[in-house]
Every structure is written in C-alpha cells, then in structure tokens.
Amino acid sequence: MDYTPQELDRKWQGRWAESRAFETEVDPSRPKFYCLEMFAYPSGHAHMGHVRNYSMGDVLARMKRMRGFNVLHPFGWDAFGLPAENAAIKHGVHPETSTRGNIAHMKGQLQRLGISYAWDRELATCDAEYYTWNQWLFIRMFERGLAYRRRSSVNWCGSCNTVLANEQVVDGGCWRCGTPVETRDLEQWFFRITAYADELLEETRALTKWPDKVLTMQRNWIGRSEGARIAFALAHDRAVPIDVFTTRVDTIYGATLVVIAPEHPLVARLADESPDPAAFRAEVQAFRLQDKAARMSGEVEKQGFDTGACVVNPFTGESIPVWVANFVLGEYGTGAVMAVPAHDQRDFEFATRYGLPIRRVIQPDADGDAHVEATGPLTEAFVDDGVLAASGPFTGLASEAARAAMTQHAATQGFGEGTIQFRLKDWGISRQRYWGTPIPMIYCERDGIVPVPDDQLPVELPAVTHFTGRGDSPLAQLREFVDVPCPTCGGPARRETDTMDTFVDSSWYFYRFADPRNARQPFDPAVVKYWLPVDFYVGGVEHAILHLIYSRFFARVFRDLGLVDHSEPFTQLLTQGMVLKDGAVMSKSKGNVVDPDQMLQKYGADALRLYVLFVAPPEGEIEWTDTGLEGSFRFLARTWRFVDHWCDRLVAADAGAAAGIEGLTEGERALRRKTHDTIRRVTADIEQRQQFNTAIAAMMELVNDLYAFGDATVTGAPGRRHEGALADERPQAIAVVAEAVDALVRLLSPFAPHMAEEIWERLGHAGGLSAATWPSFDEAVARADSLVIPVQVNGKLRGRLTVPAGTPEAELERLALADPAVQPHLAGRTIRKVVVASGRMVSVVVQ
C-alpha cells in the first residue's frame, strides 16, 4: 500500500473532528497541562512562522496527552486591529466582513495542518461576548485607580487629523501622507502598569523556565534606577521648585545649570516671563517638531537655550541658570535634570558647545583610573565614582557614602528624598480608531467621568459603513453613539469615542480559554484555578516585551481583584525563531513567500510539520529549502514502507513479547537496545529540552537500524531485502521488530500524527493514538552490554578496546597497555601516569 499523505490527512482530520478528540473538561482526578501557542492576528493567510509555532505546541500537547495529562490546547483570534480598518478605508470592505472571512480561511489552513486544538473553545476578540469583559475589567481598573485619564503628548499628523502610533511614524512623517509628525497633547486613557513596576521586575527571577534573553529584555524595559529627587527653587519665586531626578546626587556641587525638557510644565510660564516670549516659544516648538525617535535615540545634536531664569542649588545656595534643551526627555523622571558637565558625558558635550562652566567635584580614588589627571582641562566627563572634592561638608566622602549622606541631608532639610525611577511608563491605551473595544466611559457636565453601568455592558461597536480615515475616531462622528444620558443624573452626556489598544485584548485571552462561554463573568475562578497558569507557551520573540509584560500585569490585576491566585500566567516560555527564505523574512514585497497550502498539497501535513521542526532547534531561525522538506517526506515514506512490508506479521505479533524472549541474537539485542534508547532520547528531547530536531534525528536512526536489521535477518543479502526469504524469519526477530515499530509509531505520533494514526490502525489497534500511552523504556535494555573504550597516549587517540560493560578500571588499564595498536606508542618510553575514566576513556601519559 502506498503512502498517500493527502488522503490520510483528510481521513484523520475528519475522524478527530467527529470524535471531538481534543475537546476537554475540568477533571480534578488527572494532572492538567495547559499548552498554548500565541493566538493569531487574522491577516488572511497562515505563513510558515505559524506552521512552525503551532507544530511545536502540538508536539507538546499530543505527547502530554499520551503521558496521561488532561491537556488544554485551545486556539483563537486576535481579531481587532488597524490593518482591517485600513483595508476598509482603502477598499471599502467593512472590518467585520474581512476579519470574519480571514478567520474562516485561516482556520481551514490550521485544520489542514492537523493541530490538535480544542476548537469548541475558539474565540475572537472582536466578539462582543469577549470584548464586553475588556470593558468590565476596564471599569474595575478605573474603580481602583488603575485606569485613569490624563493629557499626554502623542504623535499627531496635521493632515490626516489623527493620532499615530509610534510604529506608524516613518522617518518622522506620517506613514500615509508623509506630513511631518508633531507631538500634541491629548487626553488619553492610561493603565497604571507602573504601580506594578517593582513587582514585575523583581519577579522575573521566578521565571526560571523563560529564556534569559526575554527576561533581560523585560528588565531593561522596566529599567529601575535608584537616585534622588531634589528641588531647585526658582530664584525669583522661591515657592516654585524645579524637581530634578539624579542618580548622582554626589556630584551636585558640580551642577552648573538645570536643564528642562521642552515639554516641561514650567516652560509656558518661563516663556511668558522672558523678554521675548514669541522667540522663546518658537525655539521650544522647534524642538518639539524634531523627530521624536531621533531625539530619543540621541541622533539629533544637543541644542538648548537659556531661559533667563535661575534656580537655587539647595546644597550650595548658589544661583544657576535654567536652560531648555532637546536632550532632556519630558517623559522620564521629572523632565528636568541638574547638569554636571564634569561628571556626565551629555552635560559635558552640552556645556562645551555653549561655553558653560565645568566644575570638578569628584576625584578618582586611589584604586581608580590612575591615568585620569586630577587637574587640568577635561576632554571628556569623568563618570566613575570617586572621592568628593569641593563639596562643602561632604568633601572627602566616597561617592557611594556621599549619595547616602546627601540624600539624607536633602530629606532632613525638606528639599528632596531618595527615590526609585522606572523607565517603564504607564500604558496609554486610547486609540482614535473604530476597530477595537469601545472604552466604556461617559462624560457628563455635571457628574464628570462616569463608567457605563455593568448591566449596560457591552458597549457594542455600532455599525459604521463609511471609513474615510480622516477626522477623529469614526465613532465620534456618530451622533446616536455619542449622545447618551448620564447614568448618574440622566442628563445629557457623551460617550468616550476612543477604542482600546488591541494589546488589551491579548493580555488575558488565555484565561478566557479556560471558560470561553461564560456569560456572567470573564471566567469562573474555580475553572481558571484548575487550568492556569499556562504550562507551556510558544510564540515569537517579537512579543518578548509588549504582550508578555502586559499579560504579567493583567495577571496581577486579576489577582488583586481576587479572581486568580497566581501572579505569573506563563510557567514556561519558548520563543521560536523566524522562518527565512533566501536569508530574509518571507514577505510579499520580497516575493519569497512559501505558501503552506501548496506544501500541504504536495507533501502532506506530516512532512511539513516534521520539516519545520527538524531543520534547526526551535529558538533558532530556519532557512526554508524545498529539498529539506523533501527529505522529511522521504523519511516518512521510508518509515511507511518498512511498516507496510512487515505489517501482516506485526499485526499477529505481541509488541510486549520481546521483553520476555530468551535466546536473542546479538543483532536482535542491538535492535532492542536501540529501541529503548530511542524512547529515552525522544522523551527527554521533547519534555525536558524541547529539542525537536534531535528527537527526530533519533527516530531516523531507529528507522535506519530497522532497515539494517531487515537486511540481516530477512534476506541476509544487502540490496535485495524485500524479496522472498521470509522463511528465514525467526519469531524472535519479529518480536523485536514489533517492539521497535510499536515504540516508533507512538514516538512519531506528536510529529506526524496522520501517518502515525494510520499505521496504528493498520497494526490492529482501535481507539486512536490520542488514547494510546507514551512508551516507556527499560534502562537495563537501553544500556549497552559491551562498550568501545578509546585509548589515548599523550592526548592522541591510538587504539580502541571492546570490553563488556562494567569492566573494572584496573582491567581496562591492563588491556589498554597491552593493546597492539597502543603498544608501539609506548615502546621505549616511561609511563608516567594512566587515567581511566570508567566506561569512557583510558588516557596514558608517557615520556
């Protein structure tokens, strides 16, 4: 019977659907395993990255099922987002229509891959029954001060009249029309993720099964730094302070100016008070028009101007000027810094450019850099710690001690305090867009900001038929949506017309999967308690920061709402590498896209899945090659042929019989050893290492050995195996082959489930492989009974000993020294030392 994968794919996918093979229920009597791959944005077409992602998850899911776990393996759609709305603007197709169509198409593709999803639990974030819980949660967060509204600066395109996300700013201009982007202050909704900054940072330590790379990225992103906030009072109005944040309060005696960001709240007042307010404002505006990304990355030259105002250094009592400069960031710290040109490289460059004074207050300490001249002009800032000089009562202290003493002093005197600053900012979630979750808030002239009452949820997205891409959010143009009575006073009020960032949707979907049809709450806490946290989460490393930090944040919000009892939602994380073609990411514009559907048609799902797992370890990138895929297909066909050839005899055999049979030949014992060793390797590779490539290699070796064994036992004639000679078969040989094939099919089933199922059935098993158990191995059988021990002389390989396992070290040494291949290298020399690594190596040192 020939291997016809396309037929097997259809047959078994049909069976699985029919028998609801992968649907699952809470079952406290069994250990659970929650296996999750990041859900998909329904772009319309699955790509090879998806294939790889879902294949990895499926190996774990199917394997764990066979190991007796109650496996939750769901899938869904991250269905809101800009692309659908942009398509609507361009082609006039409603986002709802295109999204539903895309989901249907992609779902078909995934089903043709044979991934073992519990499709009953499928969800799409654009379903009102899902996003109503976004709104519910938003209101809970609002009640707790975790959702709040404030003005903030955003990217603004003056031509399109809309806010742009950072990613939509290309080379400083609007991605759509090219108009230079400006920053503009707008009222926006924020989630107070910074309330959890410390915890999110600290508890990265608990994530022992996450890649270091991701943890490092998260730690950098959160960016904790310890320092002090110091108030510099305005010289002409001592009631008004400019707060600065510094990690180097020990250098404060060297501060020769204070620099504030163009966005600083005091800028407006200082402009008014300046001799030429118009010129002042023009300068500030010029800074704000500079490309934000470039400004933040330091690609723009440091520029600034003197505001004319002065502040008083609270440590020295000295009056120093206040400047505005483009290199100070409004969003970090207090938006103001004390500039210490001698001890900060940026300040140094700035001071040098504008001829401002540079005052040294830190001297290198004894064991510091000796080459740093203690006096004379600086060519760069001295940024290391050292010993304080010219610093009043603090002179002579070491930097670290000085920081503590000076922070204490500031606190006692009431003009400062020790503080911890995070780089992480609160999460701005307002989007002036249609295709997202409406923010469930109402503005009333009398009652202010009022949440939509729970019993009026969801605030459904109204039907919009015309997308222009201009003006405010499309929702703002719908009178019948905007005009609403105030829930508190019943008077006229208006709805919030912004929608939520789609990262809100993806921050908790893994909870909803546990209880996806719950109409009364986001999920039943008892059900989530059983399934969560996710045991194994697979996705692209591009989500290392955004999605994975937001989800950790949401888990803590749910925890503090009393809905979950854990803090970390994902126990183990696997970040899979990209799929490249010709050294580049597959993309339509490059014309190097390989279509999964075509590959499925040609080679079947099993070969495609096997290939993307075999070609490299999971975290690495893979380079697509058609010949590689053919190789995986060949392996499957080769396996198929072997089983096909032996099938009748194997059906009659008992796979467990091999264990009890006496009188095996050396070849038969070797095959059993290989079988058991393969089980050991494949099990560990999947479960402990997630090295799918080496697991597959191990199975290939077993198949190669089976062919070699067939040669030896069936025909004794290499090259002519499949013909005649069946009379030679020993029952013992059939038993060990039956054992090997039985193990192989089970091991292969998470990788190539369709073929494995077919073989399983042909071997006479009923009930399907998902009901079968994972094979176990016998350590004693897997262990070799004879070993080849290499012998080195002076570090060079000179001979090999074949000895029974467990040969004592003294005997190994004796055999090594007597070995004819070793002898010539010992002749006429003195043996200084013999090292015997038991069971591994004999090493002789001669002189």
Place this chain on the structure above:
RNA sequence: GCCGGGGUGGCGAAACUGGCAGACGCACGGGACUUAAAAUCCCGGGAUCCGCAAGGGUCGUGUGGGUUCGAUUCCCACCCCCGGCACCA
C-alpha cells in the same frame, strides 16, 4: 556604548556532566535494480600528506594565550555576526 545569544564539513546541524568532533538530514559521488530513467535499496565522504593497497602520519570546532592526562565544552584577551536596549539624568 550596555545587555543577551552565536561563530563547528559544500549546506542545516549534533556532541546532554571536560572524555572517540561532525550523529541526523540536505546536496554530491559510486553501486544494485531497470531496456532506460525516475523512485527505491546499499556504500562513500573534514582537510592534507605518505602508500598500488590494506593502512598510517599531521592538522582541524572564529583568533591568540591559559588550565588539564584530555577542551567545541572551563578561564583570560581579541575579532566577527545576529538580536535587544540606548541622550533614561
């Protein structure tokens, strides 16, 4: 600049705890089968030198050094590549 991960045959890779470097696969070469080809099955292969051959010598995991009986693996210095962060005060 800082942080993280890498650098192994023609190519993708493997080597799990310091112990025979290159498993497995791709591409390639040879053979069997075939009228022939494809498919399949078998065999071969790091480089280099000696040898008709069997076989043997030397070198070989980015570079240079070190530790060790023994290093792809550990240590020091350096080069290169990939990813992330980056005027964060």
